[in-house]
Amino acid sequence: MSELTGQPIALTAPNVELCSIDRVKEELNKILKDEVASVHQVFTGAISGHALLLVTRDGAEVLTSLLMGDQAAAGSRAAQRESLAELGNIILQGSMGICGDALHIHVTFSVPSLALESVDDLLNSITVEDTELQYALLVQTRFELLKSQLSGYLVVVLGITSFANLLEGLDSWERRQSV
Amino acid sequence: MLRQILEGAGYEVDEATGGFEALERYSLKRADVVLLDIIMDGMAGLEVLERLRELDHGAKVLVATADTQTATRQEAEAAGAMGMIRKPFDKEQVLGAVLAVVAGGVAWN
Numbered sequence: 001m002s003e004l005t006g007q008p009i010a011l012t013a014p015n016v017e018l019c020s021i022d023r024v025k026e027e028l029n030k031i032l033k034d035e036v037a038s039v040h041q042v043f044t045g046a047i048s049g050h051a052l053l054l055v056t057r058d059g060a061e062v063l064t065s066l067l068m069g070d071q072a073a074a075g076s077r078a079a080q081r082e083s084l085a086e087l088g089n090i091i092l093q094g095s096m097g098i099c100g101d102a103l104h105i106h107v108t109f110s111v112p113s114l115a116l117e118s119v120d121d122l123l124n125s126i127t128v129e130d131t132e133l134q135y136a137l138l139v140q141t142r143f144e145l146l147k148s149q150l151s152g153y154l155v156v157v158l159g160i161t162s163f164a165n166l167l168e169g170l171d172s173w174e175r176r177q178s179v
Numbered sequence: 180m181l182r183q184i185l186e187g188a189g190y191e192v193d194e195a196t197g198g199f200e201a202l203e204r205y206s207l208k209r210a211d212v213v214l215l216d217i218i219m220d221g222m223a224g225l226e227v228l229e230r231l232r233e234l235d236h237g238a239k240v241l242v243a244t245a246d247t248q249t250a251t252r253q254e255a256e257a258a259g260a261m262g263m264i265r266k267p268f269d270k271e272q273v274l275g276a277v278l279a280v281v282a283g284g285v286a287w288n
Contacts, residue, residue, distance in 0.1 A: 003267050004267050086266070089218070089245050089266070090245040090266050090267055093244070093245040093246045093247065094245055094247055097245075097246050097247030097248040097251075098247060100248045100250075101247070101248055101249050101250075106248055106250035106251070107248070109218055109246065110218070111218050111219065111220050112218075
């Protein structure tokens with residue numbers, strides 16, 4: 001993201017929590033009020049779930065203008081959406097890819113989709129599609145573009161089966177590290 | 180972005196918005212090199228790659244992706260890709276990879 005926006009980025013250490021979807025909503029509603037812009041990618045493999053990049057509506061506008069530069073004002077809505085979705089795609093796949101390699105778990109990604117809606121609507125759309133996602137792993141990382149005072153969040157929602165596979169992958173990783 | 184980089188370097192660029200269109204365009208006019216996104220609507224990039232290679236065993240395909248997984252690279256290589264360019268695109272990397280593949284080499288760095 002730093003390369004794309006030309007700005008230094010500060011990342012907080014991730015906060016990881018296993019909680020219900022309702023608790024995820026509660027947590028995200030505390031920090032992201034009103035509508036949020038989300039880039040959403042479904043991933044499948046030994047671990048399947050939903051990866052989300054979330055920023056506020058204002059944050060999305062700042063990001064778009066940083067990404068598109070002079071072209072942002074003149075660019076079509078479609079071009080702005082495409083550039084934001086591509087940024088999300090790069091961040092989500094980059095982050096998930098590093099984890100996948102470390103844990104020897106390969107995942108395949110879907111086409112990223114961009115939406116502007118409330119946290120509740122966003123998470124409802126995910127749970128309606130997949131009833132297994134009643135309980136979820138919430139991985140929350142905050143990033144800040146230092147000059148633009150912008151914060152965003154990465155959220156990975158997993159089902160219980162995938163969570164069990166993730167724990168197994170982590171155990172194997174720990175064993176490999178101790179050899 | 181890729182179009183800008185390539186046209187800026189003097190290449191002629193033809194663009195397809197999905198896998199089926201890419202296959203159709205390639206069958207009508209064979210490109211010297213194909214830059215193929217792994218994630219696309221309709222048909223997955225690696226399936227498009229396999230079909231392109233069926234259509235033309237000599238097709239030179241560079242896979243474009245933000246996916247950093249080693250297994251993805253191995254899948255692309257097994258499907259017949261000649262190299263990979265990572266997102267976000269870097270002008271030097273893109274042009275270097277295209278030059279290498281057009282010259283008959285590979286570009287996996």
